Amino acid sequence: xxxxxxxxxxxxxxxxxxxxxxxxxxxxxxxxxxxxxxxxxxxxxxxxxxxxxxxxxxxxxxxxxxxxxxxxxxxxxxxxxxxxxxxxxxxxxxxxxxxxxxxxxxxxxxxxxxxxxxxxxxxxxxxxxxxxxxxxxxxxxxxxxxxxxxxxxxxxxxxxxxxxxxxxxxxxxxxxxxxxxxxxxxxxxxxxxxxxxxxxxxxxxxxxxxxxxxxxxxxxxxxxxxxxxxxxxxxxxxxxxxxxxxxxxxxxxxxxxxxxxxxxxxxxxxxxxxxxxxxxxxxxxxxxxxxxxxxxxxxxxxxxxxxxxxxxxxxxxxxxxxxxxxxxxxxxxxxxxxxxxxxxxxxxxxxxxxxxxxxxxxxxxxxxxxxxxxxxxxxxxxxxxxxxxxxxxxxxxxxxxxxxxxxxxxxxxxxxxxxxxxxxxx
Numbered sequence: 001x002x003x004x005x006x007x008x009x010x011x012x013x014x015x016x017x018x019x020x021x022x023x024x025x026x027x028x029x030x031x032x033x034x035x036x037x038x039x040x041x042x043x044x045x046x047x048x049x050x051x052x053x054x055x056x057x058x059x060x061x062x063x064x065x066x067x068x069x070x071x072x073x074x075x076x077x078x079x080x081x082x083x084x085x086x087x088x089x090x091x092x093x094x095x096x097x098x099x100x101x102x103x104x105x106x107x108x109x110x111x112x113x114x115x116x117x118x119x120x121x122x123x124x125x126x127x128x129x130x131x132x133x134x135x136x137x138x139x140x141x142x143x144x145x146x147x148x149x150x151x152x153x154x155x156x157x158x159x160x161x162x163x164x165x166x167x168x169x170x171x172x173x174x175x176x177x178x179x180x181x182x183x184x185x186x187x188x189x190x191x192x193x194x195x196x197x198x199x200x201x202x203x204x205x206x207x208x209x210x211x212x213x214x215x216x217x218x219x220x221x222x223x224x225x226x227x228x229x230x231x232x233x234x235x236x237x238x239x240x241x242x243x244x245x246x247x248x249x250x251x252x253x254x255x256x257x258x259x260x261x262x263x264x265x266x267x268x269x270x271x272x273x274x275x276x277x278x279x280x281x282x283x284x285x286x287x288x289x290x291x292x293x294x295x296x297x298x299x300x301x302x303x304x305x306x307x308x309x310x311x312x313x314x315x316x317x318x319x320x321x322x323x324x325x326x327x328x329x330x331x332x333x334x335x336x337x338x339x340x341x342x343x344x345x346x347x348x349x350x351x352x353x354x355x356x357x358x359x360x361x362x363x364x365x366x367x368x369x370x371x372x373x374x375x376x377x378x379x380x381x382x383x384x385x386x387x388x389x390x391x392x393x394x395x396x397x398x399x400x401x402x403x404x405x406x407x408x409x410x411x412x413x414x415x416x417x418x419x420x421x422x423x424x425x426x
Contacts, residue, residue: 001131009186010125011138013074013118016176018146020085021111023168024104026150027161028088032100044101052108053351056116060344063117069340070124071184073117078180081110082173089169114180116347120339123324124190129410133267133321140316141260148253155246204341207333209405210326214349216400217319220280221353223392224315227385229357234385237370238377241298248298248305255309256316263314267321273403276318280397283311284390291386295375325405328413360384 032041063073084106091099125135154164204210227234231249236242266275286307293301323346327339361384368380 001128002126002135006187007135007138009182010122010135011142012179013114013176013183014139014142015146015149016172016179017111017114017118018143019150019172020081020146020169020176022147022150023165024088024107024111027154027165028104031162031165032091032095035095036097036100040097041100044097045104047101048104048108049351049355051105052112053348055109055112056344056348056351057341059112059116060120060338060341062340063120064338064340070117070121070189073113074180074184077110077113077117078177079110080106081114082177084110085169085173089165112347116340116344119320119347120343121187121189122320123327123339123343125187126324127328127414129272129325129407130268132324133272133317134264136320136324137260137264137313137317140313140320141257144253144257144260144312144316148250148257151246151250151253204330204338204345207326207329209329209403210342212399212403213319213322213326214345216396216403217346218349218353219392219396219399220315220319221350222356223389223396225350225353225357226361226389226392229354229361230381230385233365233370233372234377234381235298235301237372237375238295238381238385239293239298239301240295240375241301244298244301248302251302252305252309252312255306256312259310259313260317262310263317267318271406272318272322272325273400273406276314276322277397277401279311279314279318280393280400283308283315284393284397286311287386287393288390291382291390293382294377322403322405325410328410329405332413332416 029041029045032044036044059073063069084103087103088100088107119139122135122139123132126132150168153168154161157164157167159167232242232245235245235248263275263279286304290301290304323342324339327342330338330342364384365378365380368378370376370378370381
């Protein structure tokens with residue numbers, strides 16, 4: 001079992017990484033739109049995210065090769081992220097769309113170069129089915145704390161977002177540098193079988209547990225992306241309580257952090273896929289009444305934020321731990337480790353879900369005649385915000401209930417990998 005000191009050292013970089021990532025996703029569009037316009041800022045950020053999507057699998061392939069492949073990529077990605085972030089969060093007067101597109105592309109490249117090997121490293125820290133949940137839980141709890149900090153600190157400083165980002169960026173980067181140095185120096189990088197990268201994607205798609213897990217994650221990611229995309233619109237126009245958006249979001253994230261120990265305790269004696277399916281069903285049941293809320297129900301909505309926040313903890317730590325298990329299926333078949341590519345495709349699924357949520361929800365709301373800020377919400381808004389995500393989560397729960405890789409199967413895989421003939425699957 002990994003010590004708490006080692007788990008803390010591994011999890012710590014997730015906090016500043018999540019804070020910087022959330023600031024880039026949430027605050028940057030507003031900062032730049034005020035200077036260059038919403039359309040120009042949106043186009044520049046869209047281009048940078050498309051570039052980021054292409055880079056994901058390339059980083060995954062690259063960081064699976066060579067020795068010290070995780071630590072080396074963290075060391076390379078950190079200075080790129082630091083320099084690009086400095087330019088991005090502290091723009092000079094007159095910075096335009098080209099400036100935003102260039103530096104945001106470099107920033108996301110640095111972020112991906114850090115996150116993919118960092119998360120792949122987490123899949124390799126333990127071979128134990130239940131210990132992997134603990135590793136993922138510690139990392140994701142730290143990430144949630146980073147998100148809370150990114151949301152709360154600008155309000156605490158009582159400054160405009162632009163000025164708050166200029167003040168907060170240097171300490172976040174210093175914390176990231178210190179945390180990255182600590183994990184490189186104190187956490188060992190297990191030496192796994194090395195891959196040449198030939199036929200990597202084909203081999204991954206032949207992994208039946210991975211296909212089912214990725215399909216369930218895609219449904220769940222879209223179910224989470226739709227409310228995230230429409231949150232401000234639903235609270236402002238659907239509930240008529242725009243001033244509650246910050247406290248509601250903080251309550252949701254804080255409950256997610258506090259729920260992680262609960263899910264870790266439950267995962268000690270239960271198969272992860274069954275526990276995740278139960279959490280998806282619980283979240284769907286808790287979120288369904290939100291579709292029937294309206295103006296004046298802002299305070300009542302707090303209860304649903306707290307209930308669904310419980311499911312957030314499961315969404316973050318259980319599937320990530322299951323992803324570590326599917327790499328054993330891969331290694332038992334081929335003898336090599338491609339955790340970086342698995343994590344890259346996993347990350348790409350989440351990014352595509354966010355893009356699809358915007359591409360689906362906004363045009364449909366426009367067809368429904370919705371005008372943001374009008375205080376008038378058409379039926380399409382609660383349907384897209386709550387009803388459709390509930391259906392997607394239930395579909396994901398049904399899909400993952402038949403997941404074939406449980407604790408017994410994973411133990412059999414680990415036994416085969418430690419036997420004299422590891423290339424023969426059980």
